[in-house]
Amino acid sequence: MTFDQWIEAVDASVRSRLGAGVRTQELSWDSALWRGRNGTVVAALQDDERTAKLSFDAGDSVFLDVGETRPEAAAGTIVERLDSQKA
Secondary structure (H helix, E strand, O other): OOHHHHHHHHHHHHHHHHHHHHEEEEEEEEEEEEEOOOOOEEEEEEEOOOOOEEEEOOOEEEEEEEOOOOOHHHHHHHHHHHOOOOO
16 A cells, blocks of 8 residues: 555545544645644655654654554544544
């Protein structure tokens, strides 16, 4: 699965869980941003083109292997940060 396919699947899962409670923005071909009521999450493909870095408002981050991390699992991490009541 390419990063584009992976991030689209992550976005679909986030949107299915949060609906209108989240806004999505593609920042570039290799990054996307989600904004929810409890913050913002940015996903960016790293230089190795296999790792996605999820960065959160508090300054912390998580690194995920795009080839080994199910989009639903990544979406769960994002949803937890954006709307803890629905995670």
